[in-house]
Amino acid sequence: MALTAVYLSAEVNCVCQAYSLCTEKEETLLLLLGHYYEENGKSFARVVRPFICTRKDKRKDRVEISEEQLSAAITEAERSGTSVVGWSHSHPHITIFPSHVDLRTQKSLQMFDKRWFGLIFSVFDTDATGSERMQLTCFQTLSDGTRADIPVHVTPSSTFLTPHALHVLSNTLPQTLLGEERQVHDECVGTLDVSKGGLPSPQDILKQSYHGATYVRSMVMIQDRLITPLVRFCEDRHANNLKEIERLKKEVGES
Ligand SMILES: [Zn+2]
Numbered sequence: 001m002a003l004t005a006v007y008l009s010a011e012v013n014c015v016c017q018a019y020s021l022c023t024e025k026e027e028t029l030l031l032l033l034g035h036y037y038e039e040n041g042k043s044f045a046r047v048v049r050p051f052i053c054t055r056k057d058k059r060k061d062r063v064e065i066s067e068e069q070l071s072a073a074i075t076e077a078e079r080s081g082t083s084v085v086g087w088s089h090s091h092p093h094i095t096i097f098p099s100h101v102d103l104r105t106q107k108s109l110q111m112f113d114k115r116w117f118g119l120i121f122s123v124f125d126t127d128a129t130g131s132e133r134m135q136l137t138c139f140q141t142l143s144d145g146t147r148a149d150i151p152v153h154v155t156p157s158s159t160f161l162t163p164h165a166l167h168v169l170s171n172t173l174p175q176t177l178l179g180e181e182r183q184v185h186d187e188c189v190g191t192l193d194v195s196k197g198g199l200p201s202p203q204d205i206l207k208q209s210y211h212g213a214t215y216v217r218s219m220v221m222i223q224d225r226l227i228t229p230l231v232r233f234c235e236d237r238h239a240n241n242l243k244e245i246e247r248l249k250k251e252v253g254e255s
Contacts, residue, residue, distance in 0.1 A: 002114040004042040005151040006086070006138050011165040013154045015050040017134065018169060020090035020121040022177065022226055028090040029053040029063045031073040033082040036115050043115050045085045046155075050168060051076055052176050054183075063089045064105070088119035096122035096135045098147055107141040116140075117150055170230050177222050185215040 012032065019028045033049035051073040055063060065087060073084045087109065089102075098106065098120060106118045122135040138152035161169075188211045192204045200208075 002043060002110075003045060003117055003140060003150050005044050005153060006117055006119075007044065007046045008119070008152055008154050009046075009048050010154055010157045011162060012047050012050045013136075014161070015052075015165055015168050015173075016088050016119070016121055017123075019050075019052060019173060020092070020123045020134075022173070023090075024092050024124050026055070027063045027092065029055055029065065030088045031065065031069065031084050032086040032088055032119070033073065033077045033080065034085045035082060036085060036113075045115060045117060047085060049076075049080060049082060049164065050088075051084075052168065052172050054176055054180060062101075065109075085113075085115070086117040086119065088121065091120055091122045092124045094122065095125070096120055096137045098137075098139050103139075103141045103145060103147060106139065107145065110141060119152065166234075170234070174222060174227050174230075177226070178219065181215055181218040181222070185211055 016030060019030065022028065029052075031051040031053060032047045033051055034045060034047040036043060036045050038044075053065065053069045053073075056066060070084070077084050098118065102118065102120070106116070109116045109118075118139050120137050120139070122133075122137075125133055125135065127133050136152060138150040140148045140150055142148050189208055192200075192207055
């Protein structure tokens with residue numbers, strides 16, 4: 001096995017989980033930035049930053065890392081003094097195990113670096129008692145095409161959320177999801193005669209209205225399920241921080 005273990009920062013784990021839980025019907029895709037290092041002749045990976053990818057195909061088992069996304073992630077890694085060390089995707093309502101497509105994708109990525117690894121977050125799944133659960137696994141592909149399980153550890157952070165992780169959650173993630181919806185809308189509307197300057201037929205006008213309504217519905221869902229809870233979370237966190245500052249000031253004043 002080329003890799004002994006992966007250490008995932010709590011923040012990256014938080015972003016991966018939040019992104020995976022954003023969509024119950026589609027798989028999500030991230031690239032992972034960090035470092036490889038050697039210890040006692042063994043190879044390890046440490047993940048410190050997430051890179052959210054725009055998905056071109058959201059169907060099950062179709063998540064693919066495009067060359068553009070990989071190139072953008074490498075640029076981001078160079079800027080932050082890290083490397084692209086692996087990838088992560090979600091399995092909503094399906095088991096944690098990598099599919100044949102996942103194993104094939106992983107094998108091709110291992111050609112860049114034999115230490116490259118994949119993470120899978122299984123979400124919206126239930127256990128034997130019917131309770132909802134979330135699972136995480138890390139894998140590589142062996143030469144015969146089978147799966148090798150790699151131990152993965154989530155490491156605690158000294159701060160609850162760094163500014164970068166907060167930026168990813170509150171800015172990059174909603175922007176990416178909105179951008180994907182906009183792209184789908186533009187592609188659908190772009191095929192209609194009404195968008196090409198032609199005389200619109202009643203069917204085209206109806207289709208345009210339908211795509212417009214679907215786009216607005218998607219935006220409202222992202223607002224309702226992601227942006228509003230995030231704003232509330234930040235407001236609560238800010239209020240707690242202000243209280244904590246007041247408490248500490250009193251403590252300093254009393255001593
Ligand atoms: Zn998969």
